[in-house]
Amino acid sequence: MREGFAGSLLPLFAVFAPLSLLSFGGSNSVIADIAHQSVAVQHWTSEREFADLFALSRAAPGPGSMLAALIGWKLGGLAGALVATVSFYGPAAIVLYFAAKLWGRWRGSAWHTAVERGMAPIAAGLFLSGGIAVLRVAPAGLTAWVAAGAAAAALLYWPKLHPLPLLVVSGGIFGLVDWLGLVS
Amino acid sequence: MRSRVVSVMRAKPAAAKASDIAVPRQSGVCRSKKAAAIAGTATIGPSQIGGSTLMAIGQSLPGANGVKLSVLIGRHLRGGIGAFAAPLAFLSGPFVIILVVGAIYGRIANYSPLHAVLDGVAAAVVGLTLSTGISAVARGAGDWLAVAISAVTVLCVGILGWPMLPVILVLAPVSIGLMLVRARTA
Numbered sequence: 593m594r595e596g597f598a599g600s601l602l603p604l605f606a607v608f609a610p611l612s613l614l615s616f617g618g619s620n621s622v623i624a625d626i627a628h629q630s631v632a633v634q635h636w637t638s639e640r641e642f643a644d645l646f647a648l649s650r651a652a653p654g655p656g657s658m659l660a661a662l663i664g665w666k667l668g669g670l671a672g673a674l675v676a677t678v679s680f681y682g683p684a685a686i687v688l689y690f691a692a693k694l695w696g697r698w699r700g701s702a703w704h705t706a707v708e709r710g711m712a713p714i715a716a717g718l719f720l721s722g723g724i725a726v727l728r729v730a731p732a733g734l735t736a737w738v739a740a741g742a743a744a745a746a747l748l749y750w751p752k753l754h755p756l757p758l759l760v761v762s763g764g765i766f767g768l769v770d771w772l773g774l775v776s
Numbered sequence: 777m778r779s780r781v782v783s784v785m786r787a788k789p790a791a792a793k794a795s796d797i798a799v800p801r802q803s804g805v806c807r808s809k810k811a812a813a814i815a816g817t818a819t820i821g822p823s824q825i826g827g828s829t830l831m832a833i834g835q836s837l838p839g840a841n842g843v844k845l846s847v848l849i850g851r852h853l854r855g856g857i858g859a860f861a862a863p864l865a866f867l868s869g870p871f872v873i874i875l876v877v878g879a880i881y882g883r884i885a886n887y888s889p890l891h892a893v894l895d896g897v898a899a900a901v902v903g904l905t906l907s908t909g910i911s912a913v914a915r916g917a918g919d920w921l922a923v924a925i926s927a928v929t930v931l932c933v934g935i936l937g938w939p940m941l942p943v944i945l946v947l948a949p950v951s952i953g954l955m956l957v958r959a960r961t962a
Contacts, residue, residue: 612838614940617912619840620905624933625940644881644891647898652877654870656901657840661871665878673875681863684839685847689859691837692848702959703952710952711836712912713922714944717929719909723902724934730902732895739896743903748910759900766896770889 600667601675603634608660608679615684617715619657623722626659631729636663639729646726651759657681732766739766842866921958925951 607629611622630636637645645666649659657680664676698704723740730736743758837844843863850862884890916922925947932943
């Protein structure tokens with residue numbers, strides 16, 4: 593699996609660095625492309641592994657975007673994890689470092705407002721796309737769609753609900769159903 | 777040197793605030809750090825950085841929200857070095873944790889009930905992401921143009937599965953242009 597720099601590290605950079613610059617509204621907005629690239633294009637993970645790594649990255653403390661580190665780790669050990677993480681956070685951080693000051697200065701101008709208003713619905717659409725993309729590769733199939741819909745409905749109905757118990761309950765139900773052999 | 781480290785360290789919990797501003801429901805750690813962010817950042821104060829600058833950055837510059845805020849705070853406190861050190865500090869803990877989690881997963885990946893549990897966790901996480909997206913769309917529900925742009929984005933990226941780069945390269949200028957035209961004509 594560890595084929596050296598050109599084998600696994602370079603593709604990690606090539607995938608995650610552009611996504612860094614596309615993560616409008618936060619790293620959740622590029623989940624759709626990470627799923628697509630990992631499973632279908634680069635064949636870094638199976639659908640099974642992607643669902644597992646996705647769940648682990650979001651259940652562990654820290655930014656959910658540590659998914660990049662997990663995929664990198666799977667491909668190239670510590671070096672892979674480092675390359676994926678730096679590729680995924682670095683470019684956006686560098687852009688921000690240089691753009692933030694100017695950005696603040698232009699605040700209130702007509703086109704600045706237009707950029708904010710124009711990018712917000714795209715970010716919202718990317719969030720939804722990310723959810724759909726993960727469900728499409730999820731091995732649990734229809735069950736995952738139903739559970740995700742129920743979780744989304746619960747969070748919309750009770751906005752103050754802490755997400756962590758929801759993850760535990762959902763994981764528990766799926767585990768229990770599997771253990772009891774209710775779904776073959 | 778010591779005070780430099782301390783103030784950068786102090787900036788670290790405040791980075792969690794970013795997630796609270798731009799994305800309402802992040803994973804648990806961000807929320808629990810919210811109080812720490814407000815209590816522990818007397819040197820800058822969340823309103824000074826988080827309030828004005830981060831809201832100005834908002835969604836129009838890319839990047840993970842926690843990392844964005846830590847870069848801003850680091851730069852505010854210590855310039856270039858700070859902008860480098862703060863996100864490094866912010867990410868180093870989760871990075872180590874995720875490697876441990878990954879290593880454990882590697883050991884027990886053959887244990888099949890684990891996959892069922894992780895399927896359930898993944899589904900709930902997707903629900904979380906969907907609810908964030910839905911409430912973001914609902915916030916602009918009165919604005920048919922914003923809803924239409926969100927719908928086109930979902931169609932292209934989520935349903936048709938097109939790569940994000942070309943989609944955004946086309947949609948972003950169109951969306952921004954339409955918002956600009958509408959502001960001029962209103």
